[in-house]
Amino acid sequence: MKKNVIAIIAIFFFLLSFRQAQKGVFEIPYLFPKPAYNFTNNPLDSNKIKLGRLLFYDAILSKDNSVSCSSCHSPFSAFAHNDHNLSHGINDQIGVRNAPALFNLAWQTTFMWDGAINHLDMQALAPISSPTEMGENIATVVSKLQNDSFYRNKFYQAYTDSIVTGEKVLKALSQFQLTLVSSNSKYDKVKRGKADFSEQELKGYTLFQKNCNSCHREPLFSTYGFGKNFIPIDSTLKDYGKGAVSESKKDSLLFKIPSLRNLKYSYPYVHDGRFYTLNNVLNHYISEETKLKFKKEGLKKINLSAEGKVDLISFLLTLNDKEFVFNQKHRFPRELLVKWRE
Amino acid sequence: MKVLLVLVLSSALNLAAQRISFSAEIGDSMVHVLGDSKLVSKLMFYVSDLQLETKDGVILEMASYRLIDFSDSNSLVIEAIYPDMKEVKAIQFKLGIDSITNVSGAFGGALDPTKGMYWSWQSGYINFKMEGRVKDKNYLLHLGGYSSPFKAVQQVVLPVLHQSNEFKIVLPLKDLLQKEIPENNIIMSPSLAAVLISKKIASFFYLH
Numbered sequence: 353m354k355k356n357v358i359a360i361i362a363i364f365f366f367l368l369s370f371r372q373a374q375k376g377v378f379e380i381p382y383l384f385p386k387p388a389y390n391f392t393n394n395p396l397d398s399n400k401i402k403l404g405r406l407l408f409y410d411a412i413l414s415k416d417n418s419v420s421c422s423s424c425h426s427p428f429s430a431f432a433h434n435d436h437n438l439s440h441g442i443n444d445q446i447g448v449r450n451a452p453a454l455f456n457l458a459w460q461t462t463f464m465w466d467g468a469i470n471h472l473d474m475q476a477l478a479p480i481s482s483p484t485e486m487g488e489n490i491a492t493v494v495s496k497l498q499n500d501s502f503y504r505n506k507f508y509q510a511y512t513d514s515i516v517t518g519e520k521v522l523k524a525l526s527q528f529q530l531t532l533v534s535s536n537s538k539y540d541k542v543k544r545g546k547a548d549f550s551e552q553e554l555k556g557y558t559l560f561q562k563n564c565n566s567c568h569r570e571p572l573f574s575t576y577g578f579g580k581n582f583i584p585i586d587s588t589l590k591d592y593g594k595g596a597v598s599e600s601k602k603d604s605l606l607f608k609i610p611s612l613r614n615l616k617y618s619y620p621y622v623h624d625g626r627f628y629t630l631n632n633v634l635n636h637y638i639s640e641e642t643k644l645k646f647k648k649e650g651l652k653k654i655n656l657s658a659e660g661k662v663d664l665i666s667f668l669l670t671l672n673d674k675e676f677v678f679n680q681k682h683r684f685p686r687e688l689l690v691k692w693r694e
Numbered sequence: 695m696k697v698l699l700v701l702v703l704s705s706a707l708n709l710a711a712q713r714i715s716f717s718a719e720i721g722d723s724m725v726h727v728l729g730d731s732k733l734v735s736k737l738m739f740y741v742s743d744l745q746l747e748t749k750d751g752v753i754l755e756m757a758s759y760r761l762i763d764f765s766d767s768n769s770l771v772i773e774a775i776y777p778d779m780k781e782v783k784a785i786q787f788k789l790g791i792d793s794i795t796n797v798s799g800a801f802g803g804a805l806d807p808t809k810g811m812y813w814s815w816q817s818g819y820i821n822f823k824m825e826g827r828v829k830d831k832n833y834l835l836h837l838g839g840y841s842s843p844f845k846a847v848q849q850v851v852l853p854v855l856h857q858s859n860e861f862k863i864v865l866p867l868k869d870l871l872q873k874e875i876p877e878n879n880i881i882m883s884p885s886l887a888a889v890l891i892s893k894k895i896a897s898f899f900y901l902h
Contacts, residue, residue, distance in 0.1 A: 481814035
């Protein structure tokens with residue numbers, strides 16, 4: 353009897369270990385806060401991550417099978433879109449905002465420059481449905497995937513059920529995007545005691561902490577809240593940011609604060625992509641015009657000499673995470689494709 | 695088959711089957727499935743936390759989330775079986791989806807975004823959707839909004855005067871079609887108008 357009990361317990365633990373081996377554990381990088389994403393509703397799983405990666409890179413999500421998430425979120429741009437100030441869509445349409453870089457999404461609670469989306473799972477619905485992006489709707493996406501034997505098989509592997517639903521599509525996309533963690537920049541290595549800042553980088557770090565850290569707070573380099581960047585409003589885009597969503601005056605011209613990680617890869621900058629260099633951005637922040645706007649809002653103005661600007665940029669470049677940008681696991685899933693789509 | 699099973703089970707085990715059905719009142723008729731009516735071409739709404747309150751104060755849960763869709767007659771009937779049915783004092787439900795669910799990511803079943811009851815450009819469920827044409831004008835009512843000041847979800851409480859194993863809940867559309875819609879024929883985002891009309895709709899429900 354006792355032997356049986358021990359055997360049963362042993363089998364139980366054996367099965368449990370098997371289960372845990374399949375489930376990915378989300379690792380919180382050194383000094384990073386607790387993630388905001390609720391993993392209990394969508395526990396990471398290697399097959400679901402794979403499915404999400406396939407979907408992320410597949411133009412099947414768009415109306416005419418021409419645009420995928422990666423069309424505007426390229427891994428080599430830290431999942432932003434280089435050289436394009438505004439996002440692109442089906443039929444060569446141009447959108448109204450600069451595609452943001454995608455990383456450290458598990459720490460974010462609102463999405464899009466205007467914060468219109470309240471959860472990572474629901475974010476993909478916006479570009480899928482936007483007529484100037486993918487021009488599709490989630491119900492059609494589900495039926496296209498359901499009619500595709502390759503995907504039926506992948507959904508079965510991920511969910512032990514080949515029935516495709518909107519929930520499964522969205523959660524798989526979240527799974528892949530949650531794995532896009534950037535935490536191996538020189539800055540991170542310095543914090544872990546594995547590297548040292550140069551004298552110039554250190555000077556830049558001090559300037560950063562004095563002038564930038566309240567909005568672009570380390571170690572994520574954003575509070576992921578909202579702020580004003582004080583750039584003059586574009587007369588054709590007329591973008592009021594969060595104010596246009598909430599219809600509240602106090603939210604007018606508030607935009608989601610972007611992280612300063614991976615700036616080398618993710619140019620152009622700001623919500624309409626008007627700045628192509630970090631020098632452009634800093635010149636904007638230290639211009640007389642912007643200083644006046646800071647004063648009017650009761651904010652501490654940014655003080656930066658010409659030399660300080662160079663030092664600050666040298667620090668900002670320590671936030672580039674080459675390992676993240678060139679991570680094979682984030683790339684186009686060539687190895688997962690058993691057949692090429694026509 | 696399902697009905698037969700319920701009957702057999704309830705007689706064998708002394709179980710009580712309780713049904714709730716929804717219908718819409720258009721003109722003089724009770725409508726269960728919209729035909730190719732131009733007046734009302736689409737009518738869908740969420741009912742959540744559907745509960746029966748018994749005379750001795752016990753709350754019986756009937757359904758957590760249901761999408762009532764007048765293009766699908768199956769969606770209009772909700773059934774539950776209780777071991778010992780007491781007299782029912784009231785039926786209560788929320789018209790729409792609560793705020794917590796609205797901010798908690800993707801869900802399946804009735805809440806799957808493929809149901810056409812989720813906004814894409816801005817997060818949030820559409821609690822109530824009604825479309826059609828009245829007085830030569832198309833109307834689109836997409837009512838929703840989960841955060842203050844445009845929180846549109848409404849609590850509905852219907853007192854039960856006559857006990858029955860089938861309660862018939864009716865939504866009369868007369869006032870909507872004659873008063874609210876001619877004044878506000880397009881609502882497609884969270885707004886004050888959406889909240890006010892949601893309140894009115896919640897007050898229209900009655901037990902047949």
